Amino acid sequence: MSSASSPVPSPHESNLVQQLRQSLGMLQVAFDAASEAMLIVDVDRKVHWANQASAELLVGGVPIQVVNRTLADLMEVQALDSHALAARGLLDPGQSLPRSAGESRCHLLLPGGKSSPVQLLRWRPVELIQAPFVLMTIRDLSPEERALVQQQRFMTSLTHELRTPLAIVSGNLQRMARLSPLSDAISKRLTMAREEMVRIQRLLENLTLLTRLEVDPDVLACSDQPLLPLLQQWCHLSGERSAALELLWGNTIDSAVVHIDPGALMLALDHLLDNALQHGEVDKPLKLQVLPLDGSGYCTLELSSCSDDAIVDPDVIEAWLSPFTKGGLQRDGEQVEGPGLGLSVARQLTLGWGGDLAVNQHPSETGTETVVRISLPLSAQASTSTAPAAAQTDPA
């Protein structure tokens, strides 16, 4: 053994190194305390950095044992939602690193063939000067999944227990309505009572559906569907409710094939139309428009209605997407107020088929226009055949 011989750092340099070491240690303590597994992955899909939770999940060891290994060596992703392609692409060094954030509910197949409980896999690009990386986080969803399943069981029991008494009350109200002669006052009250019963029944149906979709968005049966016949069928089934609807779709819809659950699309459009009819003015435009394809792999439907109400804050609009949040309509004995679930159900259905729903408002010549946009994933085949050339060359 011989003595060490390296340049002696100045006191200033030593202090700086000591401070940096302390900062680095603090960061690592914080990241290791996180219950979420975290990984930073480079373009070759090799792990550049990992925290303790990821080491425990993936190798049952320490972070340095995860570093420099390829993701494919550490895990296999079995997606439980419609983001399987993007999630699998994360592990494939033959593909570009994702340029936008995403997430997927999935099981992970770990070394040794062990399957993890349901995890929420999230990814986010980290653009450093030297090279691009992706930050991945993995969160155990099993406690939340159990809570959701309990919630679904509660809703199922509640619906079951309420259905019979509701049917009895509805039947009696119908029988009473057939009695004659009834005074106008009594007849009006009976009508209101029957409408309220319908409202409660719809509320239960919507709550049950919302809970099922939250527990398992894959409850939808998605398949490739030509969009035009679906929209025509929906208009036909909507009857008078869609009479005032102005339908605007260009030529692109002729060939548009979307990957959705047709029943779910019709239900979502029903809810959106109900909302539009309830909150829009009868004498103002009501439009359903299919936007031209933009190469994003999605087809966008836009339902717009107009009212004389003032424009509301974006925060309030965001809140409309939460259950039991209602617009400005008040009960007046003539028009029955909805339970505030329409947008929530429509949004959950949209998420279930892998799309999204957004609401915005803007002033127009005829008042305040409220626009609801829903996106429908194009079928893989249609997506490649109809995408503009510029979009096809986008490496993302």
Add this chain to the structure above:
Amino acid sequence: MTSQVAWTEDRIRQLREQEDLPFVRADAVGIVQEINARFTDVYGWTCDQLLGQSLGLILPPSFRDSHHAGFARFKLTEVSKVLNHPLKLATYCADGRALDSEHFIVAEKADDGSWSFAATLRPLPVSP
């Protein structure tokens, strides 16, 4: 001296005495203070090249961030999951090759509160 310190000191001595295995010892900040002849035989590093340098030097470059972070973390917490059990890690040779080795690392706290670290490294057969 606590019984735990006595135990770790004893382990460092035991590690050093296993002359058939490469041995390395570093000070509290991770600077290499000692290697044995077997270490030089297996990994090619000489005392001149390694003593006074960071332990990170014997890890492949891609492992160094994680090593430094773990080391800095230990300085703050004095808790580590890499100590006192075999750990399969890549070891960087003087000629740039990376050899998988089984590291057995122990830590020792001196009376003045400073730590030193020692490890034996058992080269693992190269996978076909």
